[in-house]
Amino acid sequence: xSAMLPELGLISLIAAVVLSLLSxxxxxxxxxxxxxxxxxxxxxxxxxxxxxxxxxFACLTALFLLNDFSVSYVAQHSSxxxxxxxxIAAVWGGHEGSLLLWLLLLCxxxxxxxxxxxxxxxxxxxxVIAVMSWIAGSFGLFLLLTSSxxxxxxxxxxxxxxxxxxxxxxxxxxxxxxxxxxxxxxxVAFAMAIGGLMSxxxxxxxxxxxxxxxxxxxxxxxxxxxIGSVWAYYELGWGGWWFWDPVENASFMPWLAGTALMxxxxxxxxxxxxxxxxxxxxxxxxxxxxxxxxxxRSGVLSSVHAFASDPSRGLFILVLTALVxxxxxLLFALKAPALQSHARFEPLSRESLLLxxxxxxxxxxxxxxxGTLYPLMVDALNLGKLSVGPPYFNAVFVPLMLPLLxxxxxxxxxxxxxxxxAEITRRLGVVLAVSCLLAVLWVWSVGQMSALSVxxxxxxxxxxxxxxxxxxxxxxxxxxPALGIWGMHLAHIGVAITVVGITLTSAYESERDVALxxxxxxxxxxxxxxxxxxxxxxxxxxxxxxxHIAVSRDGxxxxxxxxxxxxxxxxxxxxxxxAAIHDGALSHVYVAxxxxxxxxxxxIRLYHKPFIGWIWYGALLMALGGLIAVADRRYRARKRKTx
Amino acid sequence: xxxxxIWALPLAVFVVMVGFFAASLDKDPRELPSQRLDKPAPAFxxxxxxxxxxxxxPAQMHxxxxxxxxxxxxxxACRSEHEIVTQLARHVPIVGLNQQxxxxxxxxxxxxxxxxxxxxxxxxxxxxxxxxxxxxxPETFVIDKxxxxxxxxxxxxxxETMQDTLLPLIRKLQA
Amino acid sequence: xxxxxxxxxxxxxxxxxxxxxxTTLALAAPLPADEAxxxxxxxxxxxxxxCLVCQxxxxxxxxxxxxxxxxxxxxxxxxxxxxxxxxISFLTERYGDFVRYRPPFKxxxxxxxxxxxxxxxxxxxxxxxxxxxxxxxxxxxxxAATAARIHALLAQQNKDTxx
Numbered sequence: 013x014s015a016m017l018p019e020l021g022l023i024s025l026i027a028a029v030v031l032s033l034l035s036x037x038x039x040x041x042x043x044x045x046x047x048x049x050x051x052x053x054x055x056x057x058x059x060x061x062x063x064x065x066x067x068x069f070a071c072l073t074a075l076f077l078l079n080d081f082s083v084s085y086v087a088q089h090s091s092x093x094x095x096x097x098x099x100i101a102a103v104w105g106g107h108e109g110s111l112l113l114w115l116l117l118l119c120x121x122x123x124x125x126x127x128x129x130x131x132x133x134x135x136x137x138x139x140v141i142a143v144m145s146w147i148a149g150s151f152g153l154f155l156l157l158t159s160s161x162x163x164x165x166x167x168x169x170x171x172x173x174x175x176x177x178x179x180x181x182x183x184x185x186x187x188x189x190x191x192x193x194x195x196x197x198x199x200v201a202f203a204m205a206i207g208g209l210m211s212x213x214x215x216x217x218x219x220x221x222x223x224x225x226x227x228x229x230x231x232x233x234x235x236x237x238x239i240g241s242v243w244a245y246y247e248l249g250w251g252g253w254w255f256w257d258p259v260e261n262a263s264f265m266p267w268l269a270g271t272a273l274m275x276x277x278x279x280x281x282x283x284x285x286x287x288x289x290x291x292x293x294x295x296x297x298x299x300x301x302x303x304x305x306x307x308x309r310s311g312v313l314s315s316v317h318a319f320a321s322d323p324s325r326g327l328f329i330l331v332l333t334a335l336v337x338x339x340x341x342l343l344f345a346l347k348a349p350a351l352q353s354h355a356r357f358e359p360l361s362r363e364s365l366l367l368x369x370x371x372x373x374x375x376x377x378x379x380x381x382x383g384t385l386y387p388l389m390v391d392a393l394n395l396g397k398l399s400v401g402p403p404y405f406n407a408v409f410v411p412l413m414l415p416l417l418x419x420x421x422x423x424x425x426x427x428x429x430x431x432x433x434a435e436i437t438r439r440l441g442v443v444l445a446v447s448c449l450l451a452v453l454w455v456w457s458v459g460q461m462s463a464l465s466v467x468x469x470x471x472x473x474x475x476x477x478x479x480x481x482x483x484x485x486x487x488x489x490x491x492x493p494a495l496g497i498w499g500m501h502l503a504h505i506g507v508a509i510t511v512v513g514i515t516l517t518s519a520y521e522s523e524r525d526v527a528l529x530x531x532x533x534x535x536x537x538x539x540x541x542x543x544x545x546x547x548x549x550x551x552x553x554x555x556x557x558x559x560h561i562a563v564s565r566d567g568x569x570x571x572x573x574x575x576x577x578x579x580x581x582x583x584x585x586x587x588x589x590x591a592a593i594h595d596g597a598l599s600h601v602y603v604a605x606x607x608x609x610x611x612x613x614x615x616i617r618l619y620h621k622p623f624i625g626w627i628w629y630g631a632l633l634m635a636l637g638g639l640i641a642v643a644d645r646r647y648r649a650r651k652r653k654t655x
Numbered sequence: 656x657x658x659x660x661i662w663a664l665p666l667a668v669f670v671v672m673v674g675f676f677a678a679s680l681d682k683d684p685r686e687l688p689s690q691r692l693d694k695p696a697p698a699f700x701x702x703x704x705x706x707x708x709x710x711x712x713p714a715q716m717h718x719x720x721x722x723x724x725x726x727x728x729x730x731x732a733c734r735s736e737h738e739i740v741t742q743l744a745r746h747v748p749i750v751g752l753n754q755q756x757x758x759x760x761x762x763x764x765x766x767x768x769x770x771x772x773x774x775x776x777x778x779x780x781x782x783x784x785x786x787x788x789x790x791x792x793p794e795t796f797v798i799d800k801x802x803x804x805x806x807x808x809x810x811x812x813x814x815e816t817m818q819d820t821l822l823p824l825i826r827k828l829q830a
Numbered sequence: 831x832x833x834x835x836x837x838x839x840x841x842x843x844x845x846x847x848x849x850x851x852x853t854t855l856a857l858a859a860p861l862p863a864d865e866a867x868x869x870x871x872x873x874x875x876x877x878x879x880x881c882l883v884c885q886x887x888x889x890x891x892x893x894x895x896x897x898x899x900x901x902x903x904x905x906x907x908x909x910x911x912x913x914x915x916x917x918i919s920f921l922t923e924r925y926g927d928f929v930r931y932r933p934p935f936k937x938x939x940x941x942x943x944x945x946x947x948x949x950x951x952x953x954x955x956x957x958x959x960x961x962x963x964x965x966x967x968x969x970x971x972x973x974a975a976t977a978a979r980i981h982a983l984l985a986q987q988n989k990d991t992x993x
Binding site: 215250252357358359368372374375382395398399400404407 | 877878880885886888890891893926927928929930931932933938939941942943945946949950953954956957960961962964965978981
């Protein structure tokens, strides 16, 4: 039976593609004809689709576990020496498998939507499922035609070429699934936007239904990006955590747009405003996810996170993206003018501030897009080669974030419709003053004063104190804030914590390249690093050297760090650096081995990164806040009678 | 309603973007145009690989069309283009720029595969390569009678490049 | 002499004076002899430069052979007392603007550098426009139920009226 696994996987994938393309057509016509029997097929179809793709995915996983090297994809990304956990993760360690994972997650989202939306209008639900099926179908087609993971080799390989050592890390197990959950999750809001535009009904109920899905997708994307950042931080071995690399930008742009979408949806839900804008954002957020897939998979931009690329695949994804996005933007151009908002609001109101948030986030998204695509555009016009890197993005992004963070301290405590300026200043004036004062003290305790670090820390404190004050005043009034409120404040405090991390680590990190022989020591940022010993090391599929470095401060031992240098048997020419990190709550001490010097001495890179962990703790808190908001009972209320 | 066009703006921007993507699909984002093209070949003075006492300077080639081929014994792609370089050497003098190599290994490489070069100059610290804007090995420069760089080829020379680009250009320059 | 011409003359004189001052300062800048200072400047410069042979890494982070060579040359230039812009033009002369992660401001990059500012201005204007229009809208907003009814009626009407 196991001999037929690749064929079984392929057949179920083919069946899934055919089914999804057909069911899309069926459901669209059902909604157009208002045929309730056709529309009722949405749930069973979503179920069948998921089952087929899951079967296909299970086949591929089994092939990896069984070391079936007669399958080209398995032979290229696994080996008998590869530990079992990585053999499972290797399923998405390459282009073909990661697309299959993408497809699987899309189908699971489709199923989740079909199962949990009994409150939704049947025609709208049919259209949502139809849109998602067609996306699944076209990506399945892409998979089948250009990158099937089930292709057999003419002569089975005796041993696999093994997974890229860079990917043999717990990061591979969780980072891609989370990231894809996020990307693909935005397809729900997208499908809702298309369905809503087609039926011409974009209203508060529509927004309320879209909100938890969007937030949940955003939670996944937040975690995915954060874990990717941590992974790059310890794996690449030079202590960087964000490079403004095209691949990072490809995930960051949907995140920024998705963040804008969550906030815009809140306004549409609560007040029925910004309808066409929210719809556009829903379309753009998922479009940016697709664009990210295109950028990463086509190789039109070069990235430090190496991905195999192939121009013929690039063309296919480009055509796919162009069709999906082009059609939806055309639909938007035709239908959106008819959408009207009726609610009124004053210049100082929650609505205006959410709008300001959206403007800033969208300008930020567009700027990142501009910087990412600029080298490509210049090259396409044959005007030469350019690089756009961190100096550009920092120069553009930071000035946009400062006003956003300021607004973030006011928005959540401002009432809908209108709020008196005097009341805001009375409530928040003190908070602002206290934040500035505390920020000066904080920065002073960490290192040299600078305007930017004080501003960053002050804004973070401003957000935190304002959120805490709001919660306190609600509790004092005897209210029990809804989960949505808790989640919102928690996520905002998460943003503040991340901002502190970014500000302080960028301003006060320090590093040294030293050469140490056993017994010798070097100093950095008050820490004393002593190389105790260095010796050989043997792993399951690699050989290496490991150093023991004692770290102490003021005579007290802090940690013993064991950085490694590994040479994987599958890639002898490419030694891997495994950095060792001591995670103190307030700073990281980071040690990486460079090259061996002479017989016993080692080149060692020492880093001190104050508050760097806060970047990711903040992201965790953002995700947690999002999860709590998703759990709010408001979203699970039965459909209100609209007529 | 006025300003209907504004609703089509996202679509218009997207269409332009797709145009750019389509145009850049077959481009290599890492292939760099040479900054030295149509400029005088930078002067240098390096010891010869075969005879470190003697030196080589581009000025010595003045008045003839010649190729400067950057190679090294540690470079796998150089091995693959070696046969083509040997064929080219029948039509034009080729000077090797032996980049950051061990002299012993380099000489052994030439003995093993055959030496197509008029001579090779040892660029031990890679400084001359930097002056020529070399960022990978192998790279090949076509230099005309006046000592101006007329063409730069990245990576190993293939038979097609030799026949379709290099040889016609060399003949034109030699005429 | 008209006021405009006087102004232009003054501006020219001021520009010339500034240029002179800048040149003097540049010439008089002390040569950085200190090893640690050279290191620090090397780090700072190489962070903004691209390792040409890598996928997308800075010169500071890369271990590639070319990157090591380039770092060595940059260090030499710094130690010889060259300014940052001289170091960068040394590299762009040989490798083009591709080597710079901070693209130079020139006609080709006007859109890149000014684009975000233009977008921000558009966004701010749009924000002002929307907020002001909201303020001017005199009619009191209908409640949700009324809005839904109006919607239904409008939809009905749209269907009934021939296009």
